Amino acid sequence: MGEIRFLEDHRTWVLTGTSSTYALRLDEDDVPAHVYWGPPLAAADVVELAGKTLPWWDGFNDPNEGLGELAADGGTRYWTPALQVRFADGTRALEWRYETHEITGDHLAIRCTDRHYPFRITLHYRLRGDVVERWTELAADTEAEVIRADSATWALPVFEDYRLSHVTGRWAAETQLRRVPAPHGETVFASRRGITGHHANPWVMVDDGTATERHGEVYGVALAWSGSWRLTTTRSSTGRLTVSGGFGQDGVVHRVGPGKPLTTPIAAGLYTRGGFGAASRAWHAYVLDHVLPHPGELRPVLYNSWEATGFDVTEAGQRALAERAAALGVELFVMDDGWFGARTGDHAGLGDWQVNRERFPDGLGPLVEAVHGLGMKFGIWVEPEMVNPDSDLYRAHPDWVLHHPHRRRSELRNQLVLNFARPDVAAWARGWLDRLVGEHGIDFLKWDMNRPFSEAGWPGEADQDRLWVDHTRAVYALMDRLRADHPGLRIEACSGGGGRIDLGVLARTDQVWTSDNTDALDRLRIQHGYSHVYPARAMSAWVTDNPNFVTARSVPLRFRFHVAMAGVLGVGGDIVRWPVEDVALARDLIALYKDIRPVVQHGAQYRLRPPADDGVTALQYVHGGRAVVFAYRQAAHFNAPERPLRLDGLDPAARYRDADTGRTHSGAVLLAHGLVPALPAGDFASTVVRLDRIKI
Template structure:
């Protein structure tokens, strides 16, 4: 079966994934329209779909709908996907279809404007092992063009009785808070204007008819592969239709394209699932593993990060001591965090001076790295390449390297400014010192941080300075790509004050993301639940830290902290020197258990449970369940599992008890006994 086919008689294209179909057709005016996005169709069924129709009921209504990229020409009153100003002041595009190309699962639809030499390509890509449909747009002007908005794609869903929007909100240390609300009539904008995907929103959404749950109901979803500012605008019309358009940039930015330039947008992928939010998530996880992550089949190591133990008081002696303790509890990667470089003794100075502090490391980093390797761990470093403190040699020598405007003050956030990576000389400087650092110091891992949003985002003297919002992110991508190509052993974790840069664009270049600076296990349950809607467990860095938690002050048992963190890529970040012998021994036991279940958690399929998660991989099942304090007498329901063979039997690997799959899914496991505190459990099952 071909994944993309064309029916010339009806001017429509059928794209097929393993479980879904997508049908695009040309209207009479050549505008591309979506006829179907949902369950799989045969070619014959796709040919029988009603053709594109105008929706206008009066001279005040839009006459178009379900367009693949919404223009401004004609009676189109939805949010435009493509806003361009052409010579003479003409806006938008009057579609003229110029042909198409099918290359395996890649479909290119070519268009031009009927009056101006502006070429537009709509790209679609499907895979034989993923239900995601990847879409992006390419502009090729032959005349000067001003671009106000150029989205990657517009998406439409069938007419439903109602529309519910799922997305995440939050802030620093409260990322990925899941929100499910009715989509109001009118326009709803989801966006980041901060220069990164942000803590406050994330570039994905899900739409259902208001009747979906974890295991039932149709769900349509999209995710943008972009790590800078972005926007998605949803429209629900009074006539009962819903659609959205999205891409990079935000309101108020413009770009100037010259003749012969090529403007390529990031991928905006879509996934349809017939069986609820859980199935939508599993389809996203499969796609991310197979077509986004650079090393999807590599187990993520157990990390120990020294930040919460010593903060800025870094030196060779305390790092050696912590490395020995980290190795004792089973860590596989030791990461030294901030303050190993320049004159860095706090967050007010030294950022940008990327040479080893010879007072803290008199013989350089090699003795520490050698010791870490001798202990059987890999070695990693924290870096923040895109930032600079004004109190640094770098800034004093190059004050014009930062984002700034000549008539505005330079706002300090966390005592730092943003370096302008849209400048080739700045990006080249960053690549050179990173390449040297990795080459000369046997660095295996970089934690790449980004600790403030863009402000005063200008570049004096540049006639098209708004491009820096795009070009900066592209430069970050390029540097990461070059580092990985030059150092195949290098692994990278994306971080932006926690989870502020979490998206499919950064995941294509990194191995995992730092989910949140909030390591409180109780808070992490909700953070991780929101993260898991689109992103897989193997990409979710999750630490066990001290109790009481240094951020929230909440005291939580060690086992509870581990059980929550075991749901992702396990790490440790507490001050191990203050842990008791009993805590260190228990931690070592739990790390060993995690290494046993790691293939199931990191490579298995996820089912979210009412108060826990379940992973299935091959013949193994792992259940992690937890409860915080509840009032005495509060009933807790049994934990009903999912995704098992109802005719199968499953042996508890720890007790030997045999369970029937049908019983585990219908009656469930006995409920946790809260006992007034924090209770958790880990269950390992194997099909027998």
Template structure:
């Protein structure tokens, strides 16, 4: 809901429990008024009458108060917008008009030749903000040095704490918190993709716990290089500025008639603690971001860890039979099915089945998988190319490169320049043909290296490829989804290197990490859950010992219960599993299918973090509740503590489906549930139903 003040210069957006207010002064300065608990329009207008802070020739009264600080004039904070023309640099805008319809507020400003429109939309209690910029003149171009999506202003509080998700390959999404100090904290990626090192999300609070207290969170919907700056200014005010691109060297050059729309930068306020913030983010993504989020994601099998590049149609058929007998619903052939792809040194770019391995194409295997009662999927990495490929031999100029410089071939591959229209059309034609050649239901879309040689000698403004690569990627996803509506897509980037609201708006799930060790995954999944829902979090059960990474030995029980916290998959070499293991795995798959609606669509409560000893999560949906508990290790004489459950009705009665025991809701909430776990690497699933 958008409310407008009587003079048309105060605006209030309100959701279920929160409000966001802003005010335009007579000098066309757009000031932030309020973000937090729900208020009335009269409250916002009262806030607009309060005197501003003292200013001097050394301090600006605008700093820390503006909605979208631009470069130029009496401002010393980090600008969200920095532009230049042949004549001048900076922005001095005048207000033109506003529009409010469909729950969206648009404020239009003008600084010839540039039209700047700030967009606001409240979805439940998430505020979406973005900016569109258009060069409306007939003359010279405008260079966008920096065009962030939004600047968020927090209320005056003491002792802000910042939470963020950091990591590296195979150790993504590690939650860390620290006190905010004066100055700026910068996180981001200059790698061409979202990156394993930071997820584009932050949360700030002063005294919040998992279930209580005010929390402010921000998440960016962009899958390329990005930056967030969290600044505590000299007067202790806090602002968060973020958007596409890592530095200020230039995003795009807008010629006359051209425009650019920034990605959405979403913000959330809650007084329900860190857990309440997570549940609000999850609900927002399931409702507004993720395609077909109301549909259950199937249990999949992926052949990579079983076969790597050594694959054949017969071998894949053998794995498919075992997977089907286990109850798997989707069979995915990973890397190695195409071109000359017998190792990682050749074949990328040649998206046709290897004639020696699949002499009749993929259709016979896909038909066989369907006959077994499963869907069929494949792995691709369209943005990459090997020098040893037919595509590179035909078009060596299609890769990113800097003339006269040594090129970097991480993983023996180069990056295609998706900013080129001929590359875009080639990928569309190849992938459309591929998806039309066989009954393919699922595509795992990988991205296995960063940008390092991001040059484009033929283009007059080559740095635009950083933005245009992502825009072309999104357009390709959109085009493929429209042409093949029955195909689901998974985003992967060497594990969790491309996870953000932007790619999630075009894919059905994400590969959380290449690390499938069940203990390591608990910490990764704990961090991931701070912002993203279980509905998109792919997790596999693989072999023990975990020879891919750390050699850890764990039971099938522990591996399955760890992976059942998200979208369950299996990735072990099923030809080496015993009949007893296959039978037990089938029982776990059947159990997961029973709890899947609650896990994938329910509200998540983090009962105990994976910090050693006992950890647990709980999902609640309607009358059903599921608890997943893991015991890492136990000292003799120390019983695992009871789990105090959440999200239940204290006046209701709940039956445990495993034991038939009946529990009072108030007892489970205040005194807890005993799991009976003991020893090392033990795990358990508890199902409760309200009766």
């Protein structure tokens, strides 16, 4: 349990986490300023650091730059601003001061006001173990324009050097890990697309350049937001580095005034001193304990029909797939696109969410009943935020899409984006989704979002910029309401693959579709980058057919299964056409996955060897007295002998039995020397090792 204290004599707040401390104070101008973030410190030790503001060195260098808890624009503050405000008379400089604060359990609220204008700023802090959640609330009695409203500024200790870890990518190549020296000046990671984006993800880790998977201090910041976002690292010549982040983008202005407050999304910060592996495990624990709606559940093995049928969806075809899926041991059957309206391809019908009666003469009821009768839950694909111009919905409501009156309406994938910031659009979506789920007993929604914003206008609305925030919040509100009205409903977030993966969407979904690329070799890298912040419990991974539709590569079925079994296992191939031997192998591997699923989905993850080359990649999960090791050889060269894998997270005083061979191992030996995984010969070799702690 954490603790928040206010040291009144020193005007300092100390937030003590499980194994870290965060501290801030009021400076001489009554403005919150950063004091400390790092390993645990007693309150008395923090006081030693909470000194006075230092004088300027000269007319150009301020030794306190970057120490503002929320770097505000104005006066002689030249650091990257986290808060920029323009008042009605044109004044842009913000002068604010402390008024009061409240500590309620694990929550601290610091209330400040501008020294002249009726503008209020509340800084929020909440302790979640070693994660500090921060957000900002803005309010005003007269209208003001907020040009930038980040959730927080995070000041790091002064190191000899800094290194940034983050992910980049594109469609079908998401979450590719990058580690680079931190440049001087500003480095911006962002999405201007209205969604989280395939090209970057809203988190960054910082170390001094020496951290490894197992050793070293690591700082991380992650943003809980599924719309446009921005994270900025600023490194000065004086040696300081900060991270500032929030929603929005350049050119988008938030209006704050009477009855129109602005609350930023959560920016979560984490300090660990056990390397990148410990940082990832701490993020995973945070997501499981404080973000996911049903973290204690075991996610079911699912089957998805997309790659088997595409848009050629019929009741008979889905029944055949469902029967084969049930025989394999699948627990959730998901029918993908093509079940509604004139949806025989991606060119028409999107937005007309009525069951296609030519394909389902008696509606969805008989298929849902058949799937339930086979002992599986029933899921269905939806894309509520999109519309085809060739649809009855668009013909009736062309004003419902994002558009400008004198500009083209750019189509991507033959789609336009519906403006969920409009109450009538949000109400329409809630109506048909509520009916779909309620009338048919739907257990699972695959919620897709297949294109970014363009022409983001709202003709007739005085404050058109608000759609950038209000659209995302309306999606959140709709998901929240559906879940409240249908407690058994579970949701997977999808956005052309991994275009909407973040802490904000994970707070209202149960899993995320990691990438449209199901090639097992590529997935090793995608899943590696994903794992740096997000847990296996939420990572949907499918086994699909050869050759892979993205890469045209053929990979053995066992290897494909073993890669997908490192997350939430799914099957997406044309299983009706699978040969007998593949069906038998799949059935066995699904049974194996169900045995190890509690360890994979709820255990601590250790990345033993990253997929840095075409050699052996390995990872391990530990939960209670069980451990599971996955090892993958991508390519064999020169008949090289296998090297032992040094395991992690085990009890050195215990012994562990291999569930398949019966052989026992010393925990100390597995930690110090390692385990030889005994991979089969050749390329694309893989194995799963199950270790059970023995009571001695």
